[in-house]
Amino acid sequence: MSSDTKPAQGTWHRRTGSDNGGAASIRTLSGSEPEDAGLYSAPTSHEGPGYEVEVPTVTCRRYAVIMVGLPARGKTFLSQKISRYLAWLGHESAVFNVQRMWRESLGVAVAPKGSTGSPGTSEYMLGMGSAQPTAESGDGSGNTPPTAGSATAKQQFIHADTFFQAFVANSKARPTSADLTDSTDKAPPSSNAGADEESPEATAYSAAVSHCVDRVKAFFGRGGLVAFLNDDFVTKASRDDVEARLQGVADSVLYIEVLRDDAINARFEELKVGNASEYGPEAGSRGAATDLAKRIALLKSVYERVGDDKSFIRIRNGSHIDLHDVRGYLPSRMTSFLMHLAPQNKAFCPxxxxxxxxxxxxxxxxxxxxxxxxxxxxxxxxxxxxxxxxxxxxxxxxxxxxxxxxxxxxxPDAPGGPQxxxxxxxxxxxxxxxxxxxxxxxxxxxxxxxxxxxxxxxxxxxxxxxxxxxxxxxxxxxxxxxxxxxxxxxxxxxxxxxxxxxxxxxxxxxxxxxxxxxxxxxxxxxxxxxxxxxxxxxxxxxxxxxxxxxxxxxxxxxxxxxxxxxxxxxxxxxxxxxxxxxxxxxxxxxxxxx
The missing domain is CATH 3.40.50.1240 (Phosphoglycerate mutase-like)
Known part of the structure; x- marks a missing residue:
């Protein structure tokens, strides 16, 4: 905002990077297009002389945190909050969203100039450069992401059936008869029969995972310490696949599994349906709600909880936390922060x-x-x-x-009984x-x-x-x-x-x-x-x-x-x-x- 233009009294004015001389201003992170696309330029505290900041020595283990849970359970919310908190403590952290990158890649009709490899491959996506990052999937380069709707930034609305078929083609997911989800309702049967591992959607999904891992590797190479991979990852096969890709990239892998009972999740599903970055206007509110419900039901049919052979933090309904094999300074700080964090109610409480x-x-x-x-x-x-x-x-x-x-x-006469x-x-x-x-x-x-x-x-x-x-x-x-x-x-x-x-x-x-x-x-x-x-x-x-x-x-x-x-x-x-x-x-x- 220029010096000769002042906000009207009694009206809200969005704080941007140009206010108060640029570097000294409060940077806006709003909607689905934050300026740094997931890598927070967050508060840091350096000790000692300034020249010590330039010493390229990593003094902590590098952690890859894999978010697990059904849609609309608060995985993105938690990963964003923890990432900013760690950065405030001086530990570089970033969030990488697999599904958002996948949707963007499906929205690209032709290969951008300078890209290499065949469509859907990691090399092809890496050739997109700064055209690819959006919220939570950025590489921290500071490049401005393209505007929504441009040839390289268009996000494709993926219907639940298409999403599920692409997911099972990559994760080899199989329906399970056991109800292992956070819901008390029985999940409907589903099958991955006919899932095409060579379909454009499945190929693009696999490439999106690979591209996220490539960016995590680059992030760690720049001194990053904690990288969040944000997706559903509801099957053991899908988690084993991404963990195998992270071998040699991260020193430790930690899972954060987010569970929330259906009875208290309706309000948060409404928020997800109304999120423009999840469902565009072409979906419509009723169509988006129907599609989300179907997607949740499909993922429930193959859901497998994180096993005791992994290090994990499991959060149920925002009030119950289980820890298994969680060790180290940074995981301990994450745990402490999660114990103080209100269960996604901040979306309603400014x-x-x-x-x-x-x-x-x-x-x-x-x-x-x-x-x-x-x-x-x-x-x-x-x-x-x-x-x-x-x-x-x-x-x-x-x-x-x-x-x-x-x-x-x-x-007593409430539908479904008193609650x-x-x-x-x-x-x-x-x-x-x-x-x-x-x-x-x-x-x-x-x-x-x-x-x-x-x-x-x-x-x-x-x-x-x-x-x-x-x-x-x-x-x-x-x-x-x-x-x-x-x-x-x-x-x-x-x-x-x-x-x-x-x-x-x-x-x-x-x-x-x-x-x-x-x-x-x-x-x-x-x-x-x-x-x-x-x-x-x-x-x-x-x-x-x-x-x-x-x-x-x-x-x-x-x-x-x-x-x-x-x-x-x-x-x-x-x-x-x-x-x-x-x-x-x-x-x-x-x-x-x-």
């Missing part, structure tokens, strides 16, 4: 961020401290309360609808620091709207140590070396007796984990440095560059997720209060902290 209202120290350009809000700051608090009131109204309406559905399902539906929506919360300026900012919403407010010490502003309470001009005059060193490396420099941004990132990890686990809408009211770090994580930007991101007052950022776990970051400038006198009176009423 997170809002806002800076506290203007404080006395903001007016004086002072660091740290625990100042009170100014009159303008109290006006900012009222504006935030008005905004939160609209969120609460929508949330309360969803709560009422949910209770009606729960009551109807629990009735105890899970509570998907909960009252929203406000999270603040323990410093007065954030508490004052949240108090109008907390008291007048009756919203629960949690106060986190971890959300306190970065501590400036010996520079607390000083203006920036006083720091430059009194501590010139501190001023100069911090200017050279703002992220890593630690104030004497204080903190660095790198320390702040570590301090915020528990907050991030709890936000990931939050099964409700949360509004975070915090400070400039804290919001820089949080917006970097949830927006997928680089933590070291985030120190220069502008975090103005009277602004709200919204982080929302699609069904695939791709985050989108939007911002809104809060409009002026409609009644300045009423706002002033409210500010006076809340002028004193508790």
């Amino acid at each position: 997170i809002y961020f806002s800076r506290h209202g203007q404080s006395e120290y903001n007016l004086e350009d002072r660091l740290g401290g625990n100042p009170l809000l100014t009159d303008k700051g109290h006006d900012d608090a009222v504006a935030l309360k008005n905004f939160i009131a609209t969120i609460k109204e929508d949330n309360d309406r969803m709560l009422a609808q949910q209770e009606e559905l729960r009551s109807a399902a629990a009735a 105890n539906l899970p509570q998907m929506q909960k009252p929203l919360q406000i999270w603040t620091s323990q410093l007065t300026r954030t508490i004052q900012t949240a108090r109008p919403a907390e008291t007048e709207l009756g919203i629960q407010c949690l106060r986190w010490r971890n959300l306190n502003e970065i501590h400036a140590g010996v520079c607390e309470h000083l203006t920036y001009a006083e720091v430059k005059e009194k501590y010139p070396l501190i001023h100069d060193f911090r200017k050279k490396n703002k992220y890593a420099f630690r104030y004497p007796d204080g903190e660095s941004y790198q320390d702040l990132v570590a301090r915020l990890e528990p907050v991030i984990m709890e936000l990931e686990n939050a099964d409700r809408v949360v509004v975070v009211v915090a400070h400039q440095a804290v919001l820089r770090a949080l917006l970097a994580y949830f927006g997928g930007s680089n933590a070291e560059h985030s120190v220069h991101v502008e975090v103005p007052h009277r602004t709200v950022w919204r982080c929302s997720y699609d069904a695939s776990g791709i985050p989108t970051m939007d911002e809104m400038k809060l409009p002026p209060n409609p009644d300045p006198e009423a706002a002033k009176a409210a500010a006076a009423a809340w002028a004193k902290p508790t």
Whole structure:
């Protein structure tokens, strides 16, 4: 966005890479076309001198994580979330989506210029270069993927029968009489009789798997540590095939199997049907729902759970986790993260961020401290309360609808008998620091709207140590070396007796984990440095560059997720209060902290 164009107040503005000078902005990851196509340019934390970053030494094992489960169970969502979390910790990770690459290859009518090999082969697909990557299947080159509908990017809608025949032709899948899926319903019989291993669909699917493995190998060669292969992989044969291809590429293979009972999966199937990257407009909502149901039924007929001869993490209904032969630092971090992660409810529960209202120290350009809000700051608090009131109204309406559905399902005469539906929506919360300026900012919403407010010490502003309470001009005059060193490396420099941004990132990890686990809408009211770090994580930007991101007052950022776990970051400038006198009176009423 150019400097002479500002977003209208009261409207959402999509944060993009050109805002705030490029590198220091919050990068948008939205829909099915994230900028880096699956390889997150995520926050990293480097220790020691900068030149050590260039040493090409891999100090950890390289892990290939194979996602397993029926469609619409949350595999893509989980792989995206874990990948971003690992990257935040400084471990390069990427997600490679086999089916998306397969659909794209079927949509290519002719071989692109410069490609080699016959159609459907790995060499043929590698010849496509940057024309091939889309969400989750990118090679991290930073090349912009082609626009949807172009000759090399068109995705073909694959009907369930075609998909299943191509799948069984490659995996040698056989129907099983045992019900091994996460559903209690008996799977319908199916057969792979007549599956053509030489069909274009089957050949393209095999090539897509090979191409993903080739990209994983290239990713590891660039220093990557964790690669997620995202597909259904519901049969032992299909898993053995991809694991054999990974021999010599990855040091260890870990499976993450995602199970969810049919009774609680309907809501997530609706999300998948409505995902444009899964079913295009040519499918139609009814046709897409029918096709998805058929595809799930076909895959159920051949489903085999991951056996005890493999290392796996098995997640059932988002609340039960089984581990088998899971060892090592990175698998342990993945397990810990999964134990804190809400079961895909983040698709329904966005997170809002806002800076506290203007404080006395903001007016004086002072660091740290625990100042009170100014009159303008109290006006900012009222504006935030008005905004939160609209969120609460929508949330309360969803709560009422949910209770009606729960009551109807629990009735004795309910179709299929009484059921105890899970509570998907909960009252929203406000999270603040323990410093007065954030508490004052949240108090109008907390008291007048009756919203629960949690106060986190971890959300306190970065501590400036010996520079607390000083203006920036006083720091430059009194501590010139501190001023100069911090200017050279703002992220890593630690104030004497204080903190660095790198320390702040570590301090915020528990907050991030709890936000990931939050099964409700949360509004975070915090400070400039804290919001820089949080917006970097949830927006997928680089933590070291985030120190220069502008975090103005009277602004709200919204982080929302699609069904695939791709985050989108939007911002809104809060409009002026409609009644300045009423706002002033409210500010006076809340002028004193508790």
